[in-house]
Amino acid sequence: MKYDPKQIEPKWQHYWQTNKTFAAVDDDARPKFYCLDMFPYPSGQGLHVGHPEGYTASDILSRYKRANGFNVLHPMGWDAFGLPAEQYAISTGTHPSITTQRNVDNFRRQIQALGFSYDWDREVNTTDAGYYRWTQWIFTQLYKKGLAYIAEVPVNWCPALGTVLANEEVIDGLSERGGHPVVRKPMRQWMLKITEYADRLETDLDELDWPEGVKHMQRNWIGRSFGAEVDFKLSAVDKPITVFTTRPDTLFGATYMVLAPEHPLVSEITTPAQADAVASYVNQAALKSDLERTELAKDKTGVFTGAYAINPVNGEEIPVWISDYVLSTYGTGAIMAVPGHDQRDWEFATKFNLPIIEVVAGGDVTVEAYTGDGALVNSGMISGLAVPEAKAKITAWLEGEGLGKGAVNYRLRDWLFSRQRYWGEPFPIIHAEDGEILLVDEAELPVTLPEVEAYKPSGTGESPLATISEWVNVTLPDGRRGRRETNTMPQWAGSCWYYLRYIDPHNTEQAWAPEKERYWMPVDLYIGGAEHAVLHLLYARFWHKVLFDLGFVHTKEPFKRLVNQGMILGEDGQKMAKSRGNVVNPDDIIEQFGADALRLYEMFMGPLEAVKPWQTKGVDGVRRFLDRAWRVFVDDKTGEPRVDDSAPSDEVTRALHKTIRKVGEDIEALRLNTAIAAMMELVNLLTKDKTCSRTILEPFAQLIAPFAPHFGEEVWSRLGHDATISHVPWPRYEEALCKDPMLTYAVQVNGKLRGQVELAADVDEATALAAAKADPNVARHLEGKTLRREIFVPKRMINLVVS
RNA sequence: GCGAGGGUGGCGGAAUUUGGUAGACGCACUGGAUUUAGGUUCCAGCGGUUUCGACCGUGGGGGUUCGAGUCCCCCCCCUCGUACCA
Known part of the structure; x- marks a missing residue:
């Protein structure tokens, strides 16, 4: 039986889901590892091949950490408020929640088809009332701390979108979304006093394991x-x-x-x-x-x-x-x-x-x-x-x-925090008739979005919410009349704290339980696109620091280590875009090559952080690697596992141990491309050697499992195991078994390569030099010359300097 | 302008941490074997030049060193970010 991802991938995805293989355990003695992906905006276009790049890298590390005894929190969710769903609602009349639900379902299907080890019981959606209730709650904390205020400020008014935009959403005088002209207009707006935290946002960058470029951009943005x-x-x-x-x-x-x-x-x-x-x-x-x-x-x-x-x-x-x-x-x-x-x-x-x-x-x-x-x-x-x-x-x-x-x-300005839109979190604010501004009582949260007839902005600068009088007009307990705030929060709000909700996503009493926060935080690794280098990461750090000051979180900073995955360009070297016709759809690649091949290919393309062009031929290449690896485990004529208890050769044992060492080191450093190359070399050797030894095959199955998890599970079960490979302890390598007894030394004469000699790894200098001089080609270059200097570099080379 | 990152075969990329055989691994390509067949598998080759001994080669030029893709100086180019922040 040939390697057939169409058979094995859905099977294991179903297995993982029904067995909750990747559930993160809240109360646990193991060390924790919190591995976070930037959650996506579920667009109508569905996943593109850029999404699985970061997700695969974090998934490999998550699976590796589980195998190394960590209790891993690896969640996924949806940043689902935002303009596109609302624009769609304006043009079609479809409620944004319907569009959102449809897109989320599609995204979830696509993500699950890639076999990521998320704990799906912790899925969050920023548009769920049960979620934004707590977004509103955090706003009330900000307000009570004096960090939220209303100001009449000249804002970026976009007539076409009928809304105000943050400075960051305006690029060269045009709206980031849609490219419409933007003009300055004074308006009543909610502002957040991020400037009060400017100094700490700057200073605390020092202690973060983040790319220098990102820290630098944040420093520039803060501009102290x-x-x-x-x-x-x-x-x-x-x-x-x-x-x-x-x-x-x-x-x-x-x-x-x-x-x-x-x-x-x-x-x-x-x-x-x-x-x-x-x-x-x-x-x-x-x-x-x-x-x-x-x-x-x-x-x-x-x-x-x-x-x-x-x-x-x-x-x-x-x-x-x-x-x-x-x-x-x-x-x-x-x-x-x-x-x-x-x-x-x-x-x-x-x-x-x-x-x-x-x-x-x-x-x-x-x-x-x-x-x-x-x-x-x-x-x-x-x-x-x-x-x-x-x-x-x-x-x-x-x-x-x-x-x-x-x-x-500071160059940093206060954060313009309101939008004149429907599809966002309502503010928990009521303006009393006498002008007093009142917070909605915490027990009354969430303030939910009402149904509306039309989603179109009023065009006066007020959101569509302003037209729903039964929602807007309220009577206060003391008899005064009031109007609800009709602005909504910007999309950044929900993404400012989602990493905290994953810790305790079903809590209806609190945003998260303090003891869970103390266990899981901070995020150990955060992977996402470089486009969020400043805004999302700065806003989230700001909220986190406020929550820290209020005693709701115990770390100054939310994200300990940050890695930006590089963009994947189209096959033509251009940015993928529908208009260029160079967009690659993951569904098609999975259909043709399998999810494991797609995962492996995206990691094999080059360094995670680099911008790199897509080549479908390259997917073909890693698929061939999986085919070859499959035949190492399975006789593809009979479908029988080709495993026995024979002793492997020293060469194969050495190769395995070196590969275990290299793959482990490379995963930790997220050098996933070279880890895969190392496994390819091992497979090339195992194919040649025809090894069937269980002592080789089992550790190799474990090495490949984080990268190609369906493949890993399948061969593991064919090797005779009932339980999932996901929690089997990671194989250990022995340093002694990584050492070659014989090494090839390069022999140079005056710095030029003239020969190679095979020598014992622990050869002494005199023996090595004698062997080098005995090489016929080396001898020829020494003839008639005076030897001035001899350089011997153990394990590497010999250089003979003559004149 | 300023800041950050980067220039290595036909292509994606290794080696840059620690100066030590440049081109791992893969794609593409070439030749051979197996096969009724191959978008299969296996084997071999694959930087350039060559008088086959060697010479040249990591954007260009200089330097340090027995030895430089790697370190130092000067220059060119590309990508990303940013743009009157006093």
């Missing part, structure tokens, strides 16, 4: 910078302009100031002569989208307000301008401009003929701003100092004079 706040008095108005600068050392070079057009002082300080020009500039800036403001950045624009400020270090009067190159949302919305040492200021000063003064030696400020280190010049008390010392000294001086202080600033 150290500097000083400095007060500049105004000549005409009795109010200071406070600026933030990272270069207080260049204060003597500040030759003008710039306010953002939205800065509150603009109207106060503008002189009558300049009023018209300023007003028209401010108006213009307000109308521009963020895109336009940055697009036109190449050419700096601005207007003089007519006002002057006084440079606190030297008492000089400097003009105050407004310009949209200064952002109202960063720092204090005002800067001191040092054109000699800041390129943006230099460009502005050059355009508007403002003076440029050199205060740090080392460049030529008539050509460009000099931002490097150097000795301070023209700078009074700090002249002669280097930049770091000058910063420290001037900051201390400012503090002493009461003119400023050291300060830290």
Whole structure:
């Protein structure tokens, strides 16, 4: 009987499911291992081959850890709120929950067809009321802690989607979903104070075993910078302009100031002569989208307000301008401009003929701003100092004079947390008629989504929920009337804490039981796409830290180790896309080659983290490997297992032990491509050797089982075992049995390979050198030359240096 | 611009941790055997040049070393992220 995945794969999938083979045990003495995949958004398109890449890697590690005695938590669920289901509802009238259910069922079917070892009893779905009840509960905790507030903020309003988008969902001025234009519009929004955690989100990155690139991107996003706040008095108005600068050392070079057009002082300080020009500039800036403001950045624009400020270090009067190159949302919305040492200021000063003064030696400020280190010049008390010392000294001086202080600033802004959509978590908030904002009592949660007639956004900025008066209007226990919050939460909300719900998914009393959290957390390995490097991971870390502060979780950070799987490109080397016609559907590959072949192929393509192109021929290759491996275990004519109790050869024993060592090390490091290569080499040897020895075949079945689990189970049972292979202890290798008695030494003459000699592994130097010189080709190259030096590298090579 | 990662056969990739026979493993290809047949299996070959002794070869150039894909310096190219953050 030939290897036939169509027969064996469904059989074992059914076995695992009915026997709950992969159930994670909550109360257990074994060490735990929490292996998490980023849960998918169940789209209508179904799974693409990119999904199983990360899932297979985490599955291999999960199965390996189980075999090594760990109690493994390996769950899967659905991030199912979100725009596509709602868009579909708008166009077809189908309730998003129906679409969602259909897509989830399809995703689950596809994922199960790949034989992943998930504990399906822990499946979660962010759109279940039993789940989002606790998402709402976490929101109430945030609110009570003062971390959620309503603000009238200029937001990214997308007229086409009829909603507001987060900065992150806007790419080059267009909506991430759909690519529609986005404009700025002030609106009443829920915000989360992630900025309050900026410092810890930055600092705690240090202790995480995450890719450096991801940590770096988070650091950039948080954008912590150290500097000083400095007060500049105004000549005409009795109010200071406070600026933030990272270069207080260049204060003597500040030759003008710039306010953002939205800065509150603009109207106060503008002189009558300049009023018209300023007003028209401010108006213009307000109308521009963020895109336009940055697009036109190449050419700096601005207007003089007519006002002057006084440079606190030297008492000089400097003009105050407004310009949209200064952002109202960063720092204090005002800067001191040092054109000699800041390129943006230099460009502005050059355009508007403002003076440029050199205060740090080392460049030529008539050509460009000099931002490097150097000795301070023209700078009074700090002249002669280097930049770091000058910063420290001037900051201390400012503090002493009461003119400023050291300060830290962040690029990170508060998180815009509301959406004007139907298909999201309702806020547990009621606005009383007198304006008071009330939390829905925790016992009343969840606030469930009502049925609606139409899903279309009202277009006024309110969600479709606003149209359901019987849902919106409530009477409070004290008799007051109130309106429910009609915004819903963004898709990030549900994914911010799902890893905690897996720990205790059926708990109706609490989001999770504390003792279970203490056992299972933190996540030991988190695998997912690099597209979540900043947002999802930053938001989840933020919530986790809040929950930590409230005592609901016991670790500062949720995800100990993070790995990003690389994207799988189409066969043409392009990103897979329906429009290019290069999308590969896992269902088709399973149909043709089997799930084990697909798993194996995706791992064999290259390093997990790398971006790599799909080649269906390559699946053919690993399928041939499985065919060959099958014939190692089974006589494919008779279907009988070809196993006996004969003693294997030393060579085969050595090969097995080396393979056990290599596969184990490679799985731990997630070098799954080379682990598979090692098993291919073993199969090539076993095929040649025709080994039937049980002492070889059984450990080999265990090695391959995490990669090709259906295959592993099938040959294991054919070897005569009744129980699943999944909990059989991982085979051990003996170091002594990994050592070859004889090794091939390379012999070089002057660094060039001239021969090879077979020598005992523990050969002494003299014997090795003699053998090397005896090699005919080596001897030929030594002839007539003087031997200058002999280099002997044990177990590797010999180099003879002659002249 | 800035930041991160990367350039190795016809292709995907090994070896980069620790400087030590570059090209493991697989695909594609070539030849042979078995077979009624093969999108089967098995065996062999497979970086380039070659006077068959050797020479050249890991993006390019230099350096360190007995020895460099690996370490150091300069340059080129590609991918991803980011974009006036004071």
